[in-house]
Every structure is written in structure tokens, then in C-alpha cells.
Amino acid sequence: MLRADSVTYLHDRGGGAAPPLLPDAGRFAQPGVQGVTLRVERGHVVGILGPNGSGKTTLLRLLAGMLRPESGTVTLNGRDLASLARPALARSIAVVPQETHLAFDYSVLEIALMGRYPHLGTFELEGPRDVAIAREALAATGTLALERRSFATLSGGEKQRVVIASALAQQAEILLLDEPTASLDLGYQFDVAALLARLNRERELTIVVATHDLNFAASLCRSIVMLSEGRVVAAGPTGDTLTSMSIQALYGVVADVYPHHAAGHLTVVPLRRVRRD
Amino acid sequence: MTDVRRRLTAAILAFGSLAFVSVLAAPLIGTTPISLRRVFDGSIPFADNVDAQIFFIARLPRALAGAAVGATLAAAGVVFQALLRNPLATPFTLGVSAGAALGAMLAITLRLHLSLWGVSAVTAASFIGSLGAVAIVYAMARARHRGFSTNILLLAGVTLNAFFSALILFVQYLADSAEALRTMRWLMGDLDIAGYGPLLAALPLCAVAFVAFAWLPRPLNLLSLDTDAAASRGVDVLRVQRVAFFSASMATGAAVSLGGPIGFIGIIVPHLVRLIVGADHRVVLPASALFGAAFLVAADVVARTAMAPVELPVGIITALVGGPFFLWLLVRQR
Numbered sequence: 001m002l003r004a005d006s007v008t009y010l011h012d013r014g015g016g017a018a019p020p021l022l023p024d025a026g027r028f029a030q031p032g033v034q035g036v037t038l039r040v041e042r043g044h045v046v047g048i049l050g051p052n053g054s055g056k057t058t059l060l061r062l063l064a065g066m067l068r069p070e071s072g073t074v075t076l077n078g079r080d081l082a083s084l085a086r087p088a089l090a091r092s093i094a095v096v097p098q099e100t101h102l103a104f105d106y107s108v109l110e111i112a113l114m115g116r117y118p119h120l121g122t123f124e125l126e127g128p129r130d131v132a133i134a135r136e137a138l139a140a141t142g143t144l145a146l147e148r149r150s151f152a153t154l155s156g157g158e159k160q161r162v163v164i165a166s167a168l169a170q171q172a173e174i175l176l177l178d179e180p181t182a183s184l185d186l187g188y189q190f191d192v193a194a195l196l197a198r199l200n201r202e203r204e205l206t207i208v209v210a211t212h213d214l215n216f217a218a219s220l221c222r223s224i225v226m227l228s229e230g231r232v233v234a235a236g237p238t239g240d241t242l243t244s245m246s247i248q249a250l251y252g253v254v255a256d257v258y259p260h261h262a263a264g265h266l267t268v269v270p271l272r273r274v275r276r277d
Numbered sequence: 278m279t280d281v282r283r284r285l286t287a288a289i290l291a292f293g294s295l296a297f298v299s300v301l302a303a304p305l306i307g308t309t310p311i312s313l314r315r316v317f318d319g320s321i322p323f324a325d326n327v328d329a330q331i332f333f334i335a336r337l338p339r340a341l342a343g344a345a346v347g348a349t350l351a352a353a354g355v356v357f358q359a360l361l362r363n364p365l366a367t368p369f370t371l372g373v374s375a376g377a378a379l380g381a382m383l384a385i386t387l388r389l390h391l392s393l394w395g396v397s398a399v400t401a402a403s404f405i406g407s408l409g410a411v412a413i414v415y416a417m418a419r420a421r422h423r424g425f426s427t428n429i430l431l432l433a434g435v436t437l438n439a440f441f442s443a444l445i446l447f448v449q450y451l452a453d454s455a456e457a458l459r460t461m462r463w464l465m466g467d468l469d470i471a472g473y474g475p476l477l478a479a480l481p482l483c484a485v486a487f488v489a490f491a492w493l494p495r496p497l498n499l500l501s502l503d504t505d506a507a508a509s510r511g512v513d514v515l516r517v518q519r520v521a522f523f524s525a526s527m528a529t530g531a532a533v534s535l536g537g538p539i540g541f542i543g544i545i546v547p548h549l550v551r552l553i554v555g556a557d558h559r560v561v562l563p564a565s566a567l568f569g570a571a572f573l574v575a576a577d578v579v580a581r582t583a584m585a586p587v588e589l590p591v592g593i594i595t596a597l598v599g600g601p602f603f604l605w606l607l608v609r610q611r
Contacts, residue, residue, distance in 0.1 A: 066508050090511030103362035103501040104556035109280075114499055118511030122492060125282050125559070163506075170510065 002040040007072035031055045033230040047217035048210040050227035056210040090118035094167035096177040109147040115169030137168035157188025177209040214268040292567035299574040304336035344570035349532040351569025354543025356525040359497035367543040368529040371434030372410040374538035375441035380406020407530030466539035466592025479535040486528035494558035541599025
């Protein structure tokens with residue numbers, strides 16, 4: 001079980017109001033989170049919702065152990081993430097970013113094999129077992145046929161599935177995804193949602209996914225955490241949390257929420273914009 | 278045998294024999310022809326064996342220097358390109374060579390003629406200059422963030438290059454023409470070293486850097502994904518960036534103080550090697566080092582013989598080959 005206990009990360013170092021000079025400086029000026037408490041049970045799928053700048057990505061980075069909380073703790077099965085070495089952490093928690101841009105052109109299999117990093121010694125080369133695990137991960141995401149292809153030549157949906165395969169090759173029990181469908185067309189969005197549901201069902205993979213896509217969250221998540229300005233404003237089972245009222249409070253949009261029988265899950269239909277309060 | 282092991286073995290055998298042959302063959306070529314058989318003929322005492330003397334005393338140090346400088350610059354190029362996540366980076370992008378040039382030029386202009394253990398004042402000053410540049414760029418990259426901003430690293434390096442170049446021109450303007458000419462020659466890159474002394478002085482520094490280079494390839498592969506992606510797969514990103522920056526900078530400083538700022542090796546070689554072996558740094562880095570050695574030794578043979586008896590600075594040859602190649606690379610990149 002992954003849990004955060006009143007985690008705060010503001011990284012406002014006082015007077016840091018100057019705008020970043022360069023694009024990558026922006027990552028140091030992301031929105032913070034304050035006093036966030038949440039539990040992710042083993043085998044659950046949890047969605048993190050919230051408007052832009054509400055701290056979703058920061059929360060994911062805290063849950064992944066990539067950021068250390070300024071106060072509060074993040075624990076995995078009772079152990080503080082801060083006490084775990086990076087490779088050990090990576091063997092338990094894998095992360096899939098929104099988009100991946102490579103500096104150099106690797107093959108699909110090479111990308112999947114990168115997931116084996118935390119399992120190998122400093123000078124160790126991948127053995128047949130690592131290759132088998134990587135290929136199995138590619139097979140699970142339906143990308144094994146692409147293994148010899150160069151990553152740069154893939155479509156957005158193929159890339160995202162290969163990156164998920166690379167995370168699967170880490171053999172972690174928890175998968176964190178940051179807006180995995182944000183840059184994908186409808187077909188690929190559907191593929192990724194189906195893939196995650198299957199991975200959860202067949203491998204009992206615990207999944208935490210930050211997303212703007214309410215229907216994607218409704219179809220996939222057992223429970224929802226809503227963030228606004230770095231604080232949790234609602235949390236609980238999807239059916240109780242994803243309501244017209246909470247959506248209006250979160251996004252300032254009046255929406256209809258009803259169970260869709262053919263889809264088999266809640267459906268959100270946005271109706272009109274109102275002022276947020 | 279897995280794929281990477283097979284490719285690594287093949288690349289080391291192929292590029293290694295290329296480097297070995299070039300180092301062995303280069304000293305045989307020159308205005309005075311010598312024969313390999315007579316060089317290694319044990320029946321003639323060394324004092325009487327002119328061929329062996331030319332081979333071991335006059336030409337081999339230069340070939341070895343070429344191999345060391347070529348290997349170091351090519352490997353440093355690979356590391357800088359991965360560190361900055363920019364295929365167009367070179368070992369000189371961050372101002373190391375400009376700092377070295379400024380140091381060398383000050384030593385030349387101030388006529389420092391001391392030498393210690395075969396290391397001239399110019400060599401020592403250029404190495405100190407490169408360290409100064411490294412320190413400034415690193416301080417800049419750390420100043421604004423708790424992290425390590427590669428964008429600021431790039432910007433600081435480019436700015437420092439321009440600033441040092443202006444200082445070099447300024448001092449050159451004030452210097453008399455003999456010194457200005459020596460500085461110019463130094464800036465063109467030249468492997469005409471006297472004996473084994475400078476080589477032995479530079480070698481420990483390069484060796485330390487290559488130990489770091491042996492550790493780097495796997496984390497560098499992951500850095501090519503993204504720093505966050507690397508961190509989530511267990512890479513200590515900050516430590517890798519620091520080791521990569523300092524080892525590659527130090528190696529570059531040592532290579533430049535030995536042979537001058539010989540351009541383009543650090544970019545042509547890694548790219549050619551990637552075209553052949555793919556992007557995996559575990560193969561690219563050793564293959565680039567070996568191919569860089571072979572490439573620079575060969576370029577130096579051309580420099581020595583193309584207009585004999587006039588010797589061209591080897592930097593002109595590498596730039597003549599490298600310039601058009603670099604442009605082709607730029608156009609080819611989408």
C-alpha cells in the first residue's frame with residue numbers, strides 16, 4: 001500500500017518570484033501541494049483529478065519518490081520512500097510521463113530494456129532473462145511487432161505504449177502515469193485505457209493516474225482524488241466522488257454525470273462554463 | 278550471447294584493430310621512408326638502427342599523442358552530447374577549450390619558458406585555463422537551482438566561449454607578431470609534441486576520466502529518455518550529471534593542453550559511430566574512443582604529408598573534413 005500522510009511540498013524558497021529564464025527552469029517552479037493525505041490500496045486504480053496548476057504532477061513526483069516532501073511522509077508498505085535507495089524504489093514504483101522525447105534514436109526493444117536498469121549491477125549487461133522480460137512487456141502492450149523499429153518513427157499511441165512497456169519491464173508493483181492520454185487521439189486513448197484496465201486485472205498492478213479526461217478516469221478508476229490549489233478537496237470511490245457538484249467546484253463547469261449502460265461506467269457530459277468559486 | 282554483448286564485441290574488435298593499425302602504420306609514413314621490418318629487427322643495436330630511432334623517438338610519440346587526443350575528444354563528445362541531450366554538442370561547447378586557449382595564450386605572450394618533467398608552461402597554463410572555465414560554467418549551472426540545469430550550462434558555455442575569444446583577440450592585438458603567430462599555431466591544433474613527456478603527463482588525467490566513462494554509458498542511455506524518466510528507473514541523475522560534466526571536461530582539458538583545440542573530432546566521430554552501431558552508449562562510447570584515435574592519427578598523417586615538407590596543423594585537416602560533415606548533419610536533422 002502506498003500512502004501519503006499530510007505531505008507538503010511548496011518549494012517556494014522565499015522571493016522566488018522571478019520568472020524562469022529558460023524552459024527547463026520551469027520544472028522547478030511547479031505548483032506545490034499542501035497537507036495531502038491519501039491511500040492507494042494494492043491492486044486499486046486511483047485517479048488524480050484537478051485543474052491545471054492544482055499540483056497533480058507534483059503529487060505524482062512525490063508519490064514516486066522523485067521529490068522529497070518538505071513535511072509529511074510517503075510510505076510504501078510501511079517504509080518511508082526517503083529511506084529507500086533509488087534502484088530499490090524503481091523496482092517498486094514505475095513512472096510513465098506524459099510524453100517522451102528522445103535525445104538519440106533508440107530501438108523499441110532498447111527502450112523496453114531500459115526498464116531493467118534497477119535490476120542490473122553497475123557494469124552488468126542485460127542477459128537473456130532481461131530480454132525475455134522486456135519482450136514480454138512489449139507483448140503485453142501490443143508492441144512486440146515493433147521491437148526492431150526506431151522509437152522516433154512510431155506514432156504517439158505506439159510511443160506511449162512502448163514507454164508503458166518499459167515501465168512494466170521494471171516489474172514494479174505500482175505504476176504512476178501522468179496524463180497518459182493527453183496527446184493521443186480517441187482511438188489511442190481507448191487503447192491505453194483498455195491496456196491499463198487489463199494490466200490491473202491480470203497482473204494486479206496498482207495504478208495511480210493523473211488525468212484531465214474525466215471519462216477516462218470514470219472508466220478506469222476505482223477511486224478518485226480531487227486536487228485544487230495543492231489541497232485534496234474530495235476523495236473516495238469514483239461513484240461518490242465524480243459528481244456534478246464536485247466537477248463544478250473543481251473546474252467551474254456544469255456537467256451532467258450519469259451511468260452509461262453500454263459503456264458500463266459513469267459518463268460526464270460538460271454543459272456550460274460557470275464562474276469558479 | 279545477447280544483442281548488446283555481440284555488438285560491443287564486434288565494435289571493439291573492428292574499431293580497435295583500426296586504431297591499432299593506424300598507430301603502427303602512421304610512424305612509417307613521412308619524408309624519410311622507413312621499413313617496419315628494420316624497425317623491429319633485433320639484430321641491429323638501437324644506437325645504429327636509424328629506422329627504429331625515427332620510429333620510436335621522432336614519430337611514435339606523435340602517433341600516440343594523436344591516438345590519446347582523438348580517443349579523449351571523441352569520448353568526451355559522446356558524454357557531452359548525452360549530458361546536454363543535444364546531438365550537436367561538442368567537447369568545446371561549454372568553453373573548456375576557450376579557457377585552455379586563453380591560458381596557453383597568456384603563457385605564450387608572457388614568454389613563460391619554464392618546463393617541468395617535459396611539460397611546458399604553455400601546456401600547464403592551458404590545462405589551468407580549462408579548469409577555470411569548467412569552474413565558472415559549473416558555478417553558473419548550480420547558481421539558480423538546487424538541480425543541475427543543462428540549459429543554463431549550454432548558455433553559460435556559449436557565452437563563456439565568446440567572452441574568452443574576445444579576451445584572446447584582445448591580448449593577441451597587444452602582443453607582438455611573433456607571439457601572435459605562435460598563438461595562432463596553437464589555436465589550429467598541433468600534435469608535434471617533443472618526446473613522451475607531455476604524453477605521460479596528460480595520460481593519468483585521461484585515464485581517470487576513462488574510468489568514469491566506463492561507469493557512465495548505462496545512466497547516459499536513460500538520460501536520453503528524460504531526466505525524470507531516468508530518475509524513476511533508479512538513476513541518481515544529479516550524480517550522473519556531475520560525474521559526466523567533470524570527467525568529460527577534465528579529459529577535454531588534458532587533450533586540449535596536449536594537442537590544442539583540434540575541432541570536429543568530438544562531433545564527427547560520435548555521429549559516424551552512431552550511424553554504424555546505433556544509439557546505445559555502452560557501444561557508442563568505447564567505439565567512438567577507438568575510432569577517434571584512428572581518425573586523428575590518420576588526419577595527422579595527412580597533415581604531415583599533404584604539403585610536405587610543409588607540415589599543416591592537424592586542426593585544419595579535421596576542420597576541412599568536419600565542417601562539411603557537420604553541415605550535412607544539420608541539414609539531415611529534421
